[in-house]
Amino acid sequence: MQKSIDNRTKNRSQMRRGSLADQLHYKFDNFMSRGTVALVSGLALVSLAFIFLMSVLVSLFGVAPEGSDRLDLPESLWSVLMRTLDSGTVGGDTGWAFRLTMLFVTFGGIFVVSTLIGLLSNGINTKLEDLRKGRSRVIETDHIVILGWSLQIFTLISELALANANRPNTCIVVLSELDKVQMETDLYDTLGKLSRIRLVCRTGSPSSMVDLGMVSIQTARSIIILNPSHDQADTQLVKTLLAITSIPRSHSQPYHIVAQVQTPKTLDVIKLIGQNEVEPLLSNDLISRIVVQTCRQSGLSIVYMDLLNFSGDEIYFKAEPALHGKTYGQALLSYNDSTVIGIQHANGAIQLNPPSDTLLQADGQLIAISKDDDTIHLTKHVNPPIDSQAIRIAEPAIARAEHTLILGWSDRVSNIIQQLDHYVAPGSTVVVMAEFPAAEVDLSEETLQLQKQTVSYQQGNPTDRAVLERLNLLEYDHVVVLCNPALDAEQADAQTLVTLLHLRDISDRHQHDFQIVTEILDVRNQALAQVARPDDFVISEQIVSLMLAQVSEQKQINAVLADLFNAEGSEIYLKPVTNYVAVDYPVNFYTVVEAGRQRGESAIGYRRQADANNMAMSFGIVINPPKDQLIEFKPEDVIIVLAES
Known part of the structure; x- marks a missing residue:
């Protein structure tokens, strides 16, 4: 009875452990799953063992080419090695004993050594592919890190290159979710080769601690966070700031982070996260202030x-x-x-x-x-x-009422009108014309709370010449042309340029010189806008890029810019x-x-x-x-x- 119980226990134990073949198969699977390095190491050992074993056998049994003396161990090692690496070598062998032995060695080379060479080749290709994807670690110190990608990056890097022209071997590292090769191609096509500046691009998420570590964020001199204008932009910014501040700094100096912020309510959250390490740039508000000041x-x-x-x-x-x-x-x-x-x-x-x-x-x-x-x-x-x-x-001139026309619509319209109210004289007016129905636009007195201006809205297409003619442009002192945020930069700038051409032609025909301020998103379209002879440009992406570059080089400049563009x-x-x-x-x-x-x-x-x-x-x-x-x-x-x- 006891013997039966012991047998059942032994059988259950063997079932749990599995047969010897199952265990070997399991260990082989584990070994194969360790990756290229383990496979190459294992096959290299198998190849060496096979070559050494066959060399010993050839030397021990005196297998040699016909008419040749017995091969010693070094000579047999060399002969076996050559035939495992090159299957054509066996074609010159003589003597059937030696031929058959070396044929077996050659087959072993084909199955074992060739597999090793294939794995090495595949490993190299995989590494090259990883490098192309931009996933290798950056080993830099005192470098500049740019997180994210937008049209601002071209002006930003160009300005940083100028600012660091007297600092040899300056490195600028860009981390974004775009493909590394695409980033490098776009930067080179736009900026050309930058002297004394090394550009390094990496593909990854700016809010990932692993990817931030990949660009050595903890040793960077300054960090610039590009924040595209969309609904979730500031949410991603907060995640990125949390990820950066969670990585311990490698220097005694605190982080110097310059962040582009879209909405004012995010500023309180940034203060909680970064304290004195983050310099926020409230880009939409600053652009609105610049539009107001330059249009006058x-x-x-x-x-x-x-x-x-x-x-x-x-x-x-x-x-x-x-x-x-x-x-x-x-x-x-x-x-x-x-x-x-x-x-x-x-x-x-x-x-x-x-x-x-x-x-x-x-x-x-x-x-x-x-x-x-x-x-x-x-x-x-x-x-x-x-x-x-x-x-x-x-004596100071007596202020008079001013009349402003805003063509186009963006999230900044209300802010522009409110900022304009700080500068103009009582009795001034603002007319806004865009393609939206009036019911979809909120320009009420309760929303704007203006003291010196009255606002009216008209629906119309700013690129339509007939619509512009009906506006009676001779009544206005200033015209602001805004880009359509629903379009991509090229389409939005194209519509702006059409509107600009019509405005200048109407101005020339009636010999009425009103002040025009034009918002151009892509700095590369500035030269095209010159054809229409606008008095001023407010190139949104370029203005923000210049500010980001200035603050990244001098932290104190942020307070100066905030004061300079403040109505007070x-x-x-x-x-x-x-x-x-x-x-x-x-x-x-x-x-x-x-x-x-x-x-x-x-x-x-x-x-x-x-x-x-x-x-x-x-x-x-x-x-x-x-x-x-x-x-x-x-x-x-x-x-x-x-x-x-």
């Missing part, structure tokens, strides 16, 4: 482009101990080749164009426009050469030169700066109206001119200033 002043967008790109003069911060205890007004005249525009106080607060009698504190810094951060030097003039006789202080405080204005100096004879820019100081303004440049349509001359815009250089102004020229209004 011809040439203003060119000033912004000049300040924001790295090919001209930029904004820098400068600690100047020699000026501590002096006033802001004295600081305005203390530099010949740089232009002071504000102060950063000891607590980090930014104040552009403060009152002239504001004292400069020991822990504060000046905010200045200069060619580079190492070109901000105090003037050699002990007493600035100011021509007091040339200064003219004119000082903004950039272009005002008649006759309000500042006489135009009867040449004067230097020291005199212009002093005239501005007496008006509570900071002069930063001028515009020659004679070159207003000359692209090669920056449309007449000159920022940060040498202050001791004589300038021959014309009555139609304007001075560019930072002022309250």
Whole structure:
């Protein structure tokens, strides 16, 4: 009885373990599933064992070619190896014993060694395919990482290349879900070969911690997050920020993250996630403010482009101990080749164009426009050469009602109208025309809460010449042409260009010069827009790209840009030169700066109206001119200033 029980137990144990063949089959399956490295290693060992075994047998039994001496072990190893690698070698063998033995060796080579070579070849192809897919790890430090992909990336990388031209071996790593080869092709076709900049593209998700580790996010100097404009854009941004901040930093410095944000409500969430590590750029709001400011002043967008790109003069911060205890007004005249525009106080607060009698504190810094951060030097003039006789202080012009036409529709329309209300005089009007039925558009008083303007809406197609003719364009001072967000960039820009051509033709026919601001999404279409001769451009993707590049290089710039484009405080204005100096004879820019100081303004440049349509001359815009250089102004020229209004 006990023996029967023991047998049943033994049988059940054998059933659980399986037969020897099953166990060997199971172990073989496990081995095969380990991948190419395990297979190559296993087959290499089998191949070596087979070659060695056959060599020993050949040497031991004295198998040799007819008429040859017995082969020793080294010679037999070589003979067997050659026949496993090349099946044609057996064709020259003599003696049937040796032929049959080597034929067996050759068959072994075909089944074992050839399989090994095939696996090696497949492994190499697989590795090359992985490299093509952009899934290999980036081993970099102090590099710039761009997360995401949009039209902004071309201008962004171009500007970063200019900003880092004096830093050899700068690496810019792009991580997006696009194919690596496609990204590299698009970047090369648009930007060409960038000197002294290494571009590395990787395919992956910006919100994946594994993929972020692949681009060495923890060692990056700065991180730029591109955030396309769609409903879930900020949701993905929050996920990406959470993933980045969950990866421990490899340096003592905190992360420097510049993030493009679509909606203001996301800012509170970003503060909770990144604290002081994230510099958010509220792109839609900033573009709306720029549209409003540029639609009222011809040439203003060119000033912004000049300040924001790295090919001209930029904004820098400068600690100047020699000026501590002096006033802001004295600081305005203390530099010949740089232009002071504000102060950063000891607590980090930014104040552009403060009152002239504001004292400069020991822990504060000046905010200045200069060619580079190492070109901000105090003037050699002990007493600035100011021509007091040339200064003219004119009375401010009386504000009048303005009439604005907005063609097209986007999510920014309401914000544009609300921002415009901060600048215009009472009695101003805004007319919006788009293809949507009036019932689908909310421009009610309750929504907009305007103080100085009235708003009306008309349904119509802005690309239709007859529709534009019926609008009576002669009544308007400013026209804003917006792109259709429902279309791709090329189609939207094409419609904008058609509208622009009609507007300029109507303007020329009636000899009525109204101010036109055009939104162009793709910077590559800017040259086409020049044909229609618009006064200004607001290239949405380019403006945002320039801001992202500036903030990625200088974290403090974000606060300056927020103040500069805010309706409260000082903004950039272009005002008649006759309000500042006489135009009867040449004067230097020291005199212009002093005239501005007496008006509570900071002069930063001028515009020659004679070159207003000359692209090669920056449309007449000159920022940060040498202050001791004589300038021959014309009555139609304007001075560019930072002022309250």
